[in-house]
Amino acid sequence: xxxxxxxxxxxxxxxxxxxxxxxxxxxxxxxxxxxxxxxxxxxxxxxxxxxxxxxxxxxxxxxxxxxxxxxxxxxxxxxxxxxxxxxxxxxxxxxxxxxxxxxxxxxxxxxxxxxxxxxxxxxxxxxxxxxxxxxxxxxxxxxxxxxxxxxxxxxxxxxxxxxxxxxxxxxxxxxxxx
Ligand SMILES: [Ca+2]
Numbered sequence: 500x501x502x503x504x505x506x507x508x509x510x511x512x513x514x515x516x517x518x519x520x521x522x523x524x525x526x527x528x529x530x531x532x533x534x535x536x537x538x539x540x541x542x543x544x545x546x547x548x549x550x551x552x553x554x555x556x557x558x559x560x561x562x563x564x565x566x567x568x569x570x571x572x573x574x575x576x577x578x579x580x581x582x583x584x585x586x587x588x589x590x591x592x593x594x595x596x597x598x599x600x601x602x603x604x605x606x607x608x609x610x611x612x613x614x615x616x617x618x619x620x621x622x623x624x625x626x627x628x629x630x631x632x633x634x635x636x637x638x639x640x641x642x643x644x645x646x647x648x649x650x651x652x653x654x655x656x657x658x659x660x661x662x663x664x665x666x667x668x669x670x671x672x673x674x675x676x677x
Contacts (some may be wrong), residue, residue: 532649533637539627540600554676555583557647561590562598564643567662569610578669587631604628648676
């Protein structure tokens with residue numbers, strides 16, 4: 500029993516330490532999403548100027564991140580299809596793990612495919628896959644698994660650390676950016 504409690508304490512301390520660097524605190528609610536400029540898998544350049552005027556979602560991920568990344572991508576799509584989602588890799592290596600941005604997008608699209616029936620599920624057509632190392636570092640995000648909701652003025656209105664599994668949660672967080 501004592502051992503269990505100690506383990507829980509260690510786990511709680513670990514979780515607290517992990518959350519200390521995130522931006523979900525009320526006090527940081529108005530943090531501006533940093534300037535960035537990145538060429539995505541569709542060869543288009545995305546930056547703050549291009550994104551201003553409409554809310555958007557940034558998912559910090561990586562070429563090699565399957566979960567929570569893929570699950571979160573499809574939960575967002577399930578909640579609201581065809582949203583503009585910038586999927587940013589926190590891995591500075593070009594073609595990390597030998598995966599190009601195009602490969603990465605295709606792997607994500609294939610995540611909900613059913614090989615036995617040939618059903619290809621949905622295709623994440625409005626998601627743009629790019630590097631986001633500098634922006635992530637400015638926000639204290641250096642590993643995959645954080646999703647940020649940004650309003651039309653470029654402010655971060657909500658941050659989700661970890662997997663998005665419930666479409667309703669996406670809707671609630673998206674609402675903060677409207
Ligand atoms: Ca698919």
